[in-house]
Amino acid sequence: MAMIEFRGLTKRFGEVLAVDDLTVDVPAGQVTGILGPNGAGKSTALRLALGLLRPTAGQVLVSGRPYARLPRPRRTVGAVLDGEGFHPGRTGRDHLRIQARLVGVPLSRTEEVLEGVGLTAQAGRRVGGYSLGMRRRLGLAAALLGDPQVLVLDEPANGLDPAQIAWLRGLLRDTAAQGRTVVVSSHVLGEVARTVDRVTILQDGRLRWAGPVGSLTRPGECLEDAFLRVTSPADGAGSGARATSPARCWSPGGPR
Numbered sequence: 733m734a735m736i737e738f739r740g741l742t743k744r745f746g747e748v749l750a751v752d753d754l755t756v757d758v759p760a761g762q763v764t765g766i767l768g769p770n771g772a773g774k775s776t777a778l779r780l781a782l783g784l785l786r787p788t789a790g791q792v793l794v795s796g797r798p799y800a801r802l803p804r805p806r807r808t809v810g811a812v813l814d815g816e817g818f819h820p821g822r823t824g825r826d827h828l829r830i831q832a833r834l835v836g837v838p839l840s841r842t843e844e845v846l847e848g849v850g851l852t853a854q855a856g857r858r859v860g861g862y863s864l865g866m867r868r869r870l871g872l873a874a875a876l877l878g879d880p881q882v883l884v885l886d887e888p889a890n891g892l893d894p895a896q897i898a899w900l901r902g903l904l905r906d907t908a909a910q911g912r913t914v915v916v917s918s919h920v921l922g923e924v925a926r927t928v929d930r931v932t933i934l935q936d937g938r939l940r941w942a943g944p945v946g947s948l949t950r951p952g953e954c955l956e957d958a959f960l961r962v963t964s965p966a967d968g969a970g971s972g973a974r975a976t977s978p979a980r981c982w983s984p985g986g987p988r
Contacts, residue, residue: 737796
């Protein structure tokens with residue numbers, strides 16, 4: 733089964749060390765959340781995994797190979813990193829048809845993914861008139877065209893309404909249940925807690941914690957509290973000292 737392996741991954745931008753000797757596995761059959769404060773290196777790590785950046789040192793393997801050496805990379809990995817890059821004058825359906833040719837799948841797959849993300853009724857509209865949520869769903873449809881074994885999503889719930897977020901949560905969990913690898917980077921910790929099986933926390937480019945989400949949280953703690961504890965200064969000062977509030981947090985182990 734496809735998985736992602738970060739091995740001593742390092743990336744410098746001049747004097748800035750964006751990712752620092754990152755070694756961690758993202759297993760198949762689970763939803764893994766990549767978490768961290770702004771500037772922690774999350775997006776850089778994902779772009780390195782997708783071959784969009786060249787590492788300074790180390791490597792990322794997808795199904796045992798660097799992304800650039802996958803025989804059919806877009807049939808192996810589907811990704812949404814920014815939700816943009818659409819031609820505003822094209823319809824959603826035309827955008828996906830072009831992508832289908834690039835991926836090497838039948839055009840009939842376009843209609844399948846449109847239905848899957850709930851965009852069939854809007855597929856004939858120009859993308860320039862799409863809402864943010866519709867653009868996010870169109871990006872997800874493009875990522876799903878190749879029926880990939882690995883799905884990488886950066887802030888996938890951005891712009892979605894509550895019903896769409898619940899639908900996305902079900903999609904991600906169903907995808908993982910099929911034995912596929914799902915990676916989600918997000919700042920919405922309450923939704924992450926309802927979705928993920930594992931958490932990888934980065935800070936200042938370094939790995940701070942990785943493992944099952946249930947092992948991260950202490951009794952009476954929610955994911956937000958655990959995240960603040962792990963990423964707070966060593967003396968416990970600042971935001972990491974916040975108290976748990978059941979009204980504020982959703983705890984892992986509750987209903988999804």
